[in-house]
Amino acid sequence: MADMxxxxxxxxxxxxxxxxxxxxxxxxxxxxxxxxxxxxxxxxHARIDQFPQFISxxxxxxxxxxxxxxxxxxxxxxxxxxxxxxxDKGYPIIELMNMARFDATATGNHEFDYGQETLLERIKQADxxxxxxxIHTTGDNPLKFKPYHIITLENGIKVGLISFxxxxxxxxxxxxxxxLEGITFTDALSTAPAYTFLRDSCDVFVALTHLGFETDVKxxxxxxxxxxxxxxxxxxxVTNPRTFNNVPxxxxxxxxxxxxxxxxxxxxxxxxxxxxxxxDVRTHSGINSQALALVEKYNDNPExxxxxxTAADDIAGSDxxxxxxxxxxxxxxxxxxxxxxxxxxxxDNLPKxxxxxKDVFRLDPFGNELIHFMLSPDDIKSLIINAYNREKSIDLxxxxxxxxxxxxxxxxxxxxxxxxxxxxxxxxxxLYNTGVSSYVASSYTFSRSSEGESLYIITAESLINxxxxxKLIGNSGTKRVFVRQQ
Amino acid sequence: xxxxxxxxxxxIYRGAKVMDAVRAYYxxxxxxxxxxxxxxxxxxxxxLEPDGELLPEQRVFIFEPxxxxxxx
Numbered sequence: 181m182a183d184m185x186x187x188x189x190x191x192x193x194x195x196x197x198x199x200x201x202x203x204x205x206x207x208x209x210x211x212x213x214x215x216x217x218x219x220x221x222x223x224x225h226a227r228i229d230q231f232p233q234f235i236s237x238x239x240x241x242x243x244x245x246x247x248x249x250x251x252x253x254x255x256x257x258x259x260x261x262x263x264x265x266x267x268d269k270g271y272p273i274i275e276l277m278n279m280a281r282f283d284a285t286a287t288g289n290h291e292f293d294y295g296q297e298t299l300l301e302r303i304k305q306a307d308x309x310x311x312x313x314x315i316h317t318t319g320d321n322p323l324k325f326k327p328y329h330i331i332t333l334e335n336g337i338k339v340g341l342i343s344f345x346x347x348x349x350x351x352x353x354x355x356x357x358x359x360l361e362g363i364t365f366t367d368a369l370s371t372a373p374a375y376t377f378l379r380d381s382c383d384v385f386v387a388l389t390h391l392g393f394e395t396d397v398k399x400x401x402x403x404x405x406x407x408x409x410x411x412x413x414x415x416x417x418v419t420n421p422r423t424f425n426n427v428p429x430x431x432x433x434x435x436x437x438x439x440x441x442x443x444x445x446x447x448x449x450x451x452x453x454x455x456x457x458x459x460d461v462r463t464h465s466g467i468n469s470q471a472l473a474l475v476e477k478y479n480d481n482p483e484x485x486x487x488x489x490t491a492a493d494d495i496a497g498s499d500x501x502x503x504x505x506x507x508x509x510x511x512x513x514x515x516x517x518x519x520x521x522x523x524x525x526x527x528d529n530l531p532k533x534x535x536x537x538k539d540v541f542r543l544d545p546f547g548n549e550l551i552h553f554m555l556s557p558d559d560i561k562s563l564i565i566n567a568y569n570r571e572k573s574i575d576l577x578x579x580x581x582x583x584x585x586x587x588x589x590x591x592x593x594x595x596x597x598x599x600x601x602x603x604x605x606x607x608x609x610x611l612y613n614t615g616v617s618s619y620v621a622s623s624y625t626f627s628r629s630s631e632g633e634s635l636y637i638i639t640a641e642s643l644i645n646x647x648x649x650x651k652l653i654g655n656s657g658t659k660r661v662f663v664r665q666q
Numbered sequence: 667x668x669x670x671x672x673x674x675x676x677x678i679y680r681g682a683k684v685m686d687a688v689r690a691y692y693x694x695x696x697x698x699x700x701x702x703x704x705x706x707x708x709x710x711x712x713x714l715e716p717d718g719e720l721l722p723e724q725r726v727f728i729f730e731p732x733x734x735x736x737x738x
Contacts, residue, residue: 349722354681392721415718420711434715551679622686623699634681
C-alpha cells in the first residue's frame with residue numbers, strides 16, 4: 181500500500197513540471213487538413229483579476245490560428261465578493277466572458293448559487309449558450325438549457341458540444357436545494373448514451389462537462405464517442421494528460437490560473453491528430469488594456485462600501501462578534517444552533533455606526549461555507565469540550581444556546597452545562613439542526629449524529645443577509661459562554 | 667460521503683472541498699493539522715486545487731514527510 185502511494189506521489193512530482201504531452205497521435209495529416217484550436221477554462225469562480233492576461237493570451241492564439249473556439253466548463257460564479265456582491269450578481273464575469281468571446285459554457289452547480297431568476301438574467305446577457313443535457317425544466321419555467329450545441333466553422337466543419345452537470349448523492353448539483361426547486365436532474369452517465377447520434381452529426385465532438393475528473397473518466401466507459409472531454413468541477417489541474425478508452429480527458433485547475441489548449445487536426449470529417457496541455461495564464465506577458473480597465477472598475481466597486489446596516493454601539497471582543505456571526509449563521513434555514521471558532525473572527529471591534537460589506541469581509545474573510553449537522557446535546561458537548569481542550573480556553577461562540585464549560589483543577593474541560601435561550605436544558609437525545617463553518621467541520625473532533633452537508637452559502641454571505649434584514653445590530657456586550665471550575 | 671486519503675477511509679460531510687478533506691484526514695489520523703496544507707493529488711497524479719470539489723469515494727493523495735504507509 182505504501183509503495184502504491186509513493187508511486188502516485190512520485191508521478192505527481194515528476195509531471196507537475198512537464199505539462200506538454202501529445203495525448204493521441206494519428207497518421208500524417210492530409211493536405212486539406214484543418215487546424216482547430218480548442219481553449220477551455222473551468223471553475224473560474226468569479227476570479228476576474230486574471231482576465232486582462234487571459235484575454236491577451238486568447239487573442240494571441242487567435243492571431244496565430246484561424247479556427248479557435250473558447251469554452252468554459254462551468255462554475256463561473258461564486259468566490260469573489262466583487263462579483264458575488266455586485267448589484268446584478270455575477271454580471272461582471274459575464275461581461276468579461278463576452279469580451280473574451282466565449283463560444284459556450286457548461287452549466288456548473290455554482291451557476292445556481294444566485295437563484296434561478298438571477299441565472300436567467302445572466303444567461304440572457306451572455307453572448308454564449310449555457311449547456312446541459314441532464315438539467316430539465318418544465319414548460320412554464322423560462323430557464324432552459326440546451327443539451328447540445330453545434331458550431332459550424334467558416335469552412336463548414338461542424339464542432340458538436342454535449343454537456344452534463346455533476347449530481348451529488350442526493351441526486352442534485354452541489355448548491356442549496358432551495359435554489360433548485362422545480363428543476364429535475366438526471367444522472368449524466370445514464371443520460372449520455374441518448375446523445376450518441378451527435379458523433380455522426382459533426383466532424384469534431386467535444387464533451388464540455390461539469391462532472392469532475394473521475395466521473396469524466398467513468399463517462400468514457402459508457403460514452404467513448406467524444407474526441408476530447410474538457411471538464412470541470414474538481415479543480416483538477418491535469419499535469420499528466422492521458423486518454424481513457426481512447427478519449428483524452430482534460431481539466432485546467434480553477435480560478436483562471438490555467439487554460440487547456442487542445443490542437444486538433446481535422447481531415448475528411450474526423451480528427452486525425454490531437455495534442456492537449458495546460459498553459460499557465462500567469463506566465464503570459466501581454467495585458468488586454470480594455471479588460472484591465474473593466475477589472476479595475478469592478479474592483480473599485482463602490483458597492484463593497486455599501487451600508488447594509490448600523491451597529492447600535494461598538495461590537496467589540498470575541499463574545500459579541502462571535503455571537504453576531506453565529507446569529508447570522510443560525511438565521512439560515514434549517515439551523516437553530518450555530519458555532520463560530522475564535523480564530524475565524526478577524527477584527528477586534530465593529531465600531532458603532534454604519535456597517536459595510538467590506539466590514540463583513542474584514543470580520544470574516546476566509547470564505548468558509550456553512551455546514552449543517554444534526555447534533556444531539558451529547559454531540560454538542562463533545563464539540564465544546566474538544567474545542568476548549570484543544571485551545572485551553574474558550575474557542576466556540578454559539579447562537580441558539582448558552583453554555584458553561586466545567587473544568588477540573590488542572591483547567592481541563594470535563595463537562596458542559598448547556599442551556600437553551602429560555603434557560604431550560606436541551607432535550608436529551610433530541611437532534612438539533614446545528615451549523616458550523618467548514619473549518620470547524622473539518623478540523624475539530626466531535627461526535628455527530630449525521631454525516632453533515634454543506635448549505636452552499638459562505639458564512640460572510642449569511643452575515644451580510646442577516647445585517648441587511650436586521651438593519652440595527654445590537655450585539656454589544658453579548659456573552660453566551662462561561663467557564664467554571666468544578 | 668466516503669473518501670480516501672493516502673488509503674485511509676473516512677467520512678466527511680457532503681460538499682466538502684479538498685482542503686476540508688485534508689484537514690479532516692489529519693484530524694482522523696490524530697495528527698496536528700498543519701498551518702500550510704500539503705498539495706493534494708488524484709489517483710492519476712494530477713494536482714487537485716485546495717478549493718476543488720470532491721466526488722464520493724474519491725481517492726486523494728498527499729505528501730507526508732513522516733508517513734511510512736501505515737496508520738495504527
